[in-house]
Structures are given as C-alpha cells and as structure tokens.
Amino acid sequence: MIQLTLIGIGTGNPDHLTLQAIAALRDADLVLIPLKGEDKADLAGLRRAMLDRHLTGAPVRLAEFDLPRRDADDPDYLGAVERWHDGIALAWQAQISRHLPQSGRVALLVWGDPSLYDSSLRIAARLDLAVTVIPGITAIQALCAAHAIPLNDLGAPVQITTGRMLRDHGWPAGADTLVVMLDGGCAFQTLPAQGVRIWWGAFLGMEQQILDHGPLSEAGPRIIRRRAEARAAHGWIMDCYLLRRA
The missing domain is CATH 3.40.1010.10 (Tetrapyrrole methylase, N-terminal domain)
Structure with missing residues (x-):
C-alpha cells in the first residue's frame, strides 16, 4: 500500500x-x-x-x-x-x-x-x-496576521468565496465580511465601493510580500496596478483579500 x-x-x-x-x-x-x-x-x-x-x-x-x-x-x-x-x-x-x-x-x-x-x-x-x-x-491566516486585523467582526459571520463567484453573483447575502480567493481578475472592481474597505496581500509571508488596504474606492485601483506589476516581475502571483462593509 x-x-x-x-x-x-x-x-x-x-x-x-x-x-x-x-x-x-x-x-x-x-x-x-x-x-x-x-x-x-x-x-x-x-x-x-x-x-x-x-x-x-x-x-x-x-x-x-x-x-x-x-x-x-x-x-x-x-x-x-x-x-x-x-x-x-x-x-x-x-x-x-x-x-x-x-x-x-x-x-x-x-x-x-x-x-x-x-x-x-x-x-x-x-x-x-x-x-x-x-x-x-492558510493564506487567510497569513493575510490577517500581516495586516494585524481580526478575521471577523464581533460575533459576526465570515464568508469565503472566489473571484469568479464574486464577479458573477455579487456580494453574497448574510455576511458583511468576505475573504476572496483565486481572483486573477480583481473582481472587487465590479462591486459598489461605497462603505467597503479592503485588506489585500500578495506573496504573503515571503520576502517579496506586498500589502495594501483602505477604502475600496481608493485602494482598489492601487491594488490592480501593483498586482499587475508584481505578476509581470515574477511571472506568477499568489494573493487574496478581505472585504468588509460598514
């Protein structure tokens, strides 16, 4: 065996x-x-x-x-x-x-x-x-540790989803905190940005780690640019992000 x-x-x-x-x-x-x-x-x-x-x-x-x-x-x-x-x-x-x-x-x-x-x-x-x-x-643990944030709000649920699901179906009902995995297309840009904050990380835990966070309307364009630059520089990228609605 x-x-x-x-x-x-x-x-x-x-x-x-x-x-x-x-x-x-x-x-x-x-x-x-x-x-x-x-x-x-x-x-x-x-x-x-x-x-x-x-x-x-x-x-x-x-x-x-x-x-x-x-x-x-x-x-x-x-x-x-x-x-x-x-x-x-x-x-x-x-x-x-x-x-x-x-x-x-x-x-x-x-x-x-x-x-x-x-x-x-x-x-x-x-x-x-x-x-x-x-x-x-997990990447989720590494992301929250890198930003020094808790995964969930007090007593509140968290939903883990993919970029494909976020792009095709929008923000899932029932959770104000989302963790998005496997998102090569930055699906967060399809969401209404008002009242949403994002915490993003690439190459988490590694020497080339990149972090960004802030209101989605401000941080989103930066993340799209920095992600493209990092992928071009390394030939690959592993990243994920957390979204939270007020």
Whole structure:
C-alpha cells in the first residue's frame, strides 16, 4: 500500500512548516515536486528551499515532474477542471509507480492548507492510496496576521468565496465580511465601493510580500496596478483579500 501524505506548507515561508510537517517529510520515502512551467519555476524552487532547510541529513528521494495545464479557453469551466485533475492524478501515479513500485510513503507539499481552496484531496481520491493530511497555515491566516486585523467582526459571520463567484453573483447575502480567493481578475472592481474597505496581500509571508488596504474606492485601483506589476516581475502571483462593509 502507498501512503500519501498531503502536507500544508503555508504561503512560501520555510518557517510556516509545523513540526508535524517536518516529521512527515523526514519519514517520507519519496517527495513529489510538481513543475508548472518555466514562468512558475520559483514555486518549485521554494519547495526545494524548504526541503533543504528542514531535511538536512535525511535521505529523501525527490521526484520532479511536469504538471498538465488546464484548458483556460474551455467554456465548460468545471468540466475542464475535472479533466485537468484527471491528468494530474495520472501524473502523480506515474511518478509513484516509477519510484515506489511496491509500497512506501509519499509526501506532496501543498500551498496553504490542503483543505481550503486546494484540489489535492479531490485528485488523491482518484487513486487507490491511503491519504493523510497535515494542516498548514492558510493564506487567510497569513493575510490577517500581516495586516494585524481580526478575521471577523464581533460575533459576526465570515464568508469565503472566489473571484469568479464574486464577479458573477455579487456580494453574497448574510455576511458583511468576505475573504476572496483565486481572483486573477480583481473582481472587487465590479462591486459598489461605497462603505467597503479592503485588506489585500500578495506573496504573503515571503520576502517579496506586498500589502495594501483602505477604502475600496481608493485602494482598489492601487491594488490592480501593483498586482499587475508584481505578476509581470515574477511571472506568477499568489494573493487574496478581505472585504468588509460598514
């Protein structure tokens, strides 16, 4: 039996790894390092830096491999994602079969936490593997810590959503605080800005961390500009933001 451990690694800072995560990496027979293309080579480099930092003297085999890409032009978004996940599952299986044909312990480093807006658990469910999850620091935690703000108002709910949902359906009913993930199009600009404040962060917890906040009418245009500049400079960007209505 292959034991797959999905390890939450936070937002890129090696200090985000928990002691439990480090112990699991040291126990692994194989660590999978997915590659997402030359423009996102830094992501694999960050994973390697974490391993170099925490696995000194531990003989762990690494397997780097190319990930398939999602067809971004497919109008069937959910169908395209399902087919993409099928391809990723096959890529995982190919590496595991190549390096651990009989049995062993495999570790996969997952940005943030495997349970929050990450599909590693859904992909793993396609394979006949025993799965263990080690939680990590989420981008939401890192965002609130960076801005030194509480996630929720006193006794009030919070809704976590995506840029696609915010753009297509507007502000959800029932919550005055939203956390928006996976927003490559700055969907906040589709909202009425009156009475809304935003707290935004990119590369959270890393050396190149960028923060901005303020009334949406003032901070929104700055964030759009700074996000575009950072993406052009690095070839990729990971960011999220919190919106709160008065």
